[in-house]
Amino acid sequence: MQKTLIQSEYQLTLNPQYESHSLYPREAETVLNADGFGRAKQSISQWPGYAPTPLLELSNLARELDVASLYYKDESSRFDLGSFKPLGGAYAVASLLQKQIGERQGGRKPDISELLAGKHRHTAIDITVTAATDGNHGRSVAWGAQLFGCRCIIFIHETVTNAREHAIADYGAEVIRTAGTFDDAVRKAGETAKAQGWHVIPDTSDGTAIEAPMNVMQGYTLMAAEAIEQLPGNRAPTHLFLQAGVGGMAAAACAQFWQTFSEHTPAIVLVEPQTAGCWFDSLSAGHPTAVAGSLQSIMAGLACGEVSYLAWKILRTGATAMMTISDTVAEKSMRLLADQRRVDPPVVAGESGVAGLAGLLEAASDQQCRIMLGLDGQSRVLVFGTEGATDPESYHKIVGRSAHEVASGRHKL
Numbered sequence: 001m002q003k004t005l006i007q008s009e010y011q012l013t014l015n016p017q018y019e020s021h022s023l024y025p026r027e028a029e030t031v032l033n034a035d036g037f038g039r040a041k042q043s044i045s046q047w048p049g050y051a052p053t054p055l056l057e058l059s060n061l062a063r064e065l066d067v068a069s070l071y072y073k074d075e076s077s078r079f080d081l082g083s084f085k086p087l088g089g090a091y092a093v094a095s096l097l098q099k100q101i102g103e104r105q106g107g108r109k110p111d112i113s114e115l116l117a118g119k120h121r122h123t124a125i126d127i128t129v130t131a132a133t134d135g136n137h138g139r140s141v142a143w144g145a146q147l148f149g150c151r152c153i154i155f156i157h158e159t160v161t162n163a164r165e166h167a168i169a170d171y172g173a174e175v176i177r178t179a180g181t182f183d184d185a186v187r188k189a190g191e192t193a194k195a196q197g198w199h200v201i202p203d204t205s206d207g208t209a210i211e212a213p214m215n216v217m218q219g220y221t222l223m224a225a226e227a228i229e230q231l232p233g234n235r236a237p238t239h240l241f242l243q244a245g246v247g248g249m250a251a252a253a254c255a256q257f258w259q260t261f262s263e264h265t266p267a268i269v270l271v272e273p274q275t276a277g278c279w280f281d282s283l284s285a286g287h288p289t290a291v292a293g294s295l296q297s298i299m300a301g302l303a304c305g306e307v308s309y310l311a312w313k314i315l316r317t318g319a320t321a322m323m324t325i326s327d328t329v330a331e332k333s334m335r336l337l338a339d340q341r342r343v344d345p346p347v348v349a350g351e352s353g354v355a356g357l358a359g360l361l362e363a364a365s366d367q368q369c370r371i372m373l374g375l376d377g378q379s380r381v382l383v384f385g386t387e388g389a390t391d392p393e394s395y396h397k398i399v400g401r402s403a404h405e406v407a408s409g410r411h412k413l
């Protein structure tokens with residue numbers, strides 16, 4: 001069977017390390033496991049405003065794509081932050097504070113309810129958390145810091161839009177803009193934190209930082225667990241199309257499905273921007289491989305040049321295939337979701353949030369891709385719409401209407 005397909009707007013290749021029908025491996029279990037999931041769920045479900053996000057069935061689109069069903073987990077309303085990210089960043093902040101406060105007060109770790117009630121504010125306020133971000137992760141760390149009462153400094157790189165910068169500052173964080181790419185901002189945040197005694201909350205791991213990025217990923221697993229609960233009959237889909245930046249979200253979803261459905265886990269297709277295919281390159285090579293260049297893409301959350309060491313432990317054998325897509329494909333998919341004639345009710349999805357679906361739209365329309373991925377009229381596909389219009393100005397420019405207009409169905413047919 002053909003292993004790689006190269007088209008002008010996308011590329012698809014099979015992961016040579018993929019182990020189909022295997023049990024959840026020990027290597028993955030050291031990163032994400034049932035105990036960790038239990039702790040994350042117990043914490044996050046107590047936060048104010050927690051509610052499972054909706055799972056939408058896009059029947060018209062499923063018919064158009066000639067698959068049996070298509071489910072879209074819509075994260076645009078998560079804690080009113082516009083993306084799935086608070087599940088990870090804010091959960092890692094909460095876990096860090098519980099540990100630090102316990103150590104500083106020489107006793108037990110406080111319960112999450114005590115943190116939320118502000119019982120340890122006098123200790124929390126002396127703790128500073130920091131992160132590098134393309135927008136959404138920093139926003140979630142800043143929101144968590146505000147919710148749990150500690151200080152927060154966020155690093156952003158050159159091309160992060162002003163709208164995204166302001167969205168972070170709105171939660172009381174100090175925002176520092178640095179030269180270079182996302183990966184340069186990650187390095188800068190790490191160096192400054194070391195010098196200042198701050199605590200870094202990265203959403204990626206280079207193999208040295210483990211605890212915080214592991215908690216970030218463990219928080220994300222709740223999104224996948226909700227989807228499993230919401231799927232009709234809790235039946236496993238046959239395919240997940242998952243957008244990947246550093247791979248934390250995709251690894252978390254993969255791990256949760258793998259632990260739940262064991263050898264019946266769905267095929268997992270990773271989707272990345274053409275300019276930032278670090279999973280495409282790394283899995284093809286069989287080892288983590290950095291992507292050079294500006295990494296510039298409208299899919300800002302996915303514009304990452306290096307895979308996360310922790311996510312690698314799961315996706316190395318868990319990912320079935322990798323796709324890279326052009327910005328044009330992502331834009332087209334955002335417009336399609338906003339179009340009431342094809343998707344009813346219309347869905348507001350941001351540039352990074354739509355990438356998994358965008359990958360599916362291309363793959364399902366190409367006979368070679370369908371064969372390579374085993375997509376057919378019996379396939380049940382799940383995608384995660386990981387953000388709404390987190391950059392409203394950019395959303396308006398691409399879709400031609402505001403997120404509000406799309407959501408309220410004001411568009412006349």
Ligand SMILES: Cc1ncc(COP(=O)(O)O)c(C=O)c1O
Binds near residue numbers: 245304352
């Ligand atoms: C909206 C959105 N979706 C998906 C991702 C990808 O997550 P990860 O970097 O964990 O692969 C991001 C990352 O920032 C994001 O902002």
